[in-house]
Amino acid sequence: MTRRIAWTLLALTSVLLVLAVVPLAVSMTARERVAYRDNQRAATRVIAAASEERLSDHKPATAMRQELDTAARAGDCAAVYDASAHLVASTPCTAAQGEEAAELVGRVLSGHEPEPPENEGRLLAAEPAGEVRRPAGAVVLARSAAPLDTRIATIWGWSAAIGAAGLAASVLLSFRLARWVGRPLSTLDASARRLGEGELDERADVGGGPPEVGRLAATFNTMAARTEALVHGHRAVIADVSHQLRTPLAALRLRLDVLAAGADDSTAAEVAAAQEEIARLSRLVDGLLAVARAEQATPRPTAVRVAEVMAERVAAWSPVAEERGVQLSTVSAGPALIVALGAGHLEQILDNLIANAVEAVPAGGSITLDHRAAGNAARVLVRDDGPGMTAEAKAVAFRRFGNPEARGSGLGLAIVHRLVTANGGTAHLEDTPGGGLTVVLDLPLWPERGHERGVSSRSSPVERTADQDR
The missing domain is CATH 3.30.565.10 (Histidine kinase-like ATPase, C-terminal domain)
Structure with missing residues (x-):
């Protein structure tokens, strides 16, 4: 029973932890991805705003170069394209260039919302430079997905640690609860077995465990006490009957023996028959006592x-x-x-x-x-x-x-x-x-x-x- 209680509580806790921890970790992962994407798009818009001054207003490229240098120092790769999808400027890193970047630039220049792909562990984002419908150019920014993966792994690691801690606590509590309930019942079972084996003075421990088990142990002790009283009383009655019956039978046998010693031929047969009946009665009493002891x-x-x-x-x-x-x-x-x-x-x-x-x-x-x-x-x-x-x-x-x-x-x-x-x-x-x-x-x-x-x-x-x- 102890194992059954423990495994039941353990299974219930495991299901509850899975239903609570896994959805939470999934939700936090999704939010982390969205936040990371939003941050990347914000950085892309900053470069796009600086690039618009160069592409639309034909101002010096100083501001644009500064933003590209800032992106490079942050570990990002950026590339600026004009309205004809020609490369204008970029960071030393070329991850923001290539076929996928060209597709993003084409969609941005045509006024469509691009779907940023992931390229070799990097996330690509594209923003228009200028108006969305008639952009003067486009900016593509490639950012490593390693920080995002690290954060996601941290989220799942903490979720797993919390789940494992909860599961360990559940195991400890379930086994303690099972032992708290099962140990008094095991003790009561052992007491009942010893009582059945003849130890009439056996009593169960009424302390510890649930109140219901304590009441059951008290009831068992009451039953055991009454059983002991009945058995001892029965044995006392048997002992008294043994003494009270054997003594007069022995005295009667002695009197018949004395009578037989002085009896004449006319009464000797009757006395002998009486002696046989007394002997038979004695054996009957002994047999009844033996049966009673065997039944006990x-x-x-x-x-x-x-x-x-x-x-x-x-x-x-x-x-x-x-x-x-x-x-x-x-x-x-x-x-x-x-x-x-x-x-x-x-x-x-x-x-x-x-x-x-x-x-x-x-x-x-x-x-x-x-x-x-x-x-x-x-x-x-x-x-x-x-x-x-x-x-x-x-x-x-x-x-x-x-x-x-x-x-x-x-x-x-x-x-x-x-x-x-x-x-x-x-x-x-x-x-x-x-x-x-x-x-x-x-x-x-x-x-x-x-x-x-x-x-x-x-x-x-x-x-x-x-x-x-x-």
């Missing part, structure tokens, strides 16, 4: 090495998978990919997917983690050969409690979907060839300039839920 995520992207994180999570989940008789492995055939995700998000995504697959795949089955490049994204696949999901279940799998066939709370895939989309990626489900389910994640790649530094494979501790979505 405003990640700041960091560079994450996909292969290293996959290998780490496979190593962490291998004991659980072996206990259930499931083979867990990773495939890294393609190039090492680096994605831009929030801190710990890839770990949390893989934990939920692996936990969900381990619960769903029967003993003897397998789970494979793979990744590959897919255009401008990194594609991560979690493939299993379990029972899979129906088309109806896959259509609602990423919703909270969307899958009615889920044996758990059905929150794991909802957490995965929220974390993936919050980082600018996509997630969808496919059938595994031969049976099973494949979760396909397309994650944004980290820019090339970030490969040299700031690359990490592990981040802050993550939160996961082991609720079954299938």
Whole structure:
């Protein structure tokens, strides 16, 4: 925007300068030419008046010679002709003689107004000696056009200097004006970007710039303050709910454990069923809290090495998978990919997917983690050969409690979907060839300039839920 404002003002100023300076310079040039011509004709008339005394009254040629000498000292060339167009007297310079001078003399002697030409850098002027209709002779004066050209060049030089100075001032003022308007907007844009990245305490500078921008910054700060209050209030509610729900559930579980220790065979089954429901309710509460935290995520992207994180999570989940008789492995055939995700998000995504697959795949089955490049994204696949999901279940799998066939709370895939989309990626489900389910994640790649530094494979501790979505 700064450049657009500057170039617009610069173009407008340039047009105004051209429309003002060029016509003025043209007008001054024309006036200078007229003045120069008038001065030359006046000098010619002076010589013509002195020549008339010689040609008409046959007086001595003293006055005529004096005027010719004066013209010669001034650098002019003059020639006096009689009524028969014969040369009577002239200055040592012969520029006032020749064919063009003869044509001028002929027109003057015939009573016509001559059109003075320019001959080899000299201007010719002709005036009658005596009456215009019956002249006794004619005077031709040739004057160098160099002084006139110098004056014209000076006029155009000053005009160009004035135009250049005006243009330079316009450039300076336009860029200062553009920066005065654009800098607060750039600062406001940066503040909005940081607020969107999760810095809820970010505020814009309301000083400087136009008043409208200042009011916009103040409005932005009000919005940011309310957003921060709402988010912090939401987080406080989540923390309170977490504490208030987990504490009575834990107490109820302890009471049931005590009751189960002294229960007889008739009530042991009922107590065990109650314990299972309490455990399921605890997992449900944990899952809801995990979804709420995922929905609040405003990640700041960091560079994450996909292969290293996959290998780490496979190593962490291998004991659980072996206990259930499931083979867990990773495939890294393609190039090492680096994605831009929030801190710990890839770990949390893989934990939920692996936990969900381990619960769903029967003993003897397998789970494979793979990744590959897919255009401008990194594609991560979690493939299993379990029972899979129906088309109806896959259509609602990423919703909270969307899958009615889920044996758990059905929150794991909802957490995965929220974390993936919050980082600018996509997630969808496919059938595994031969049976099973494949979760396909397309994650944004980290820019090339970030490969040299700031690359990490592990981040802050993550939160996961082991609720079954299938």
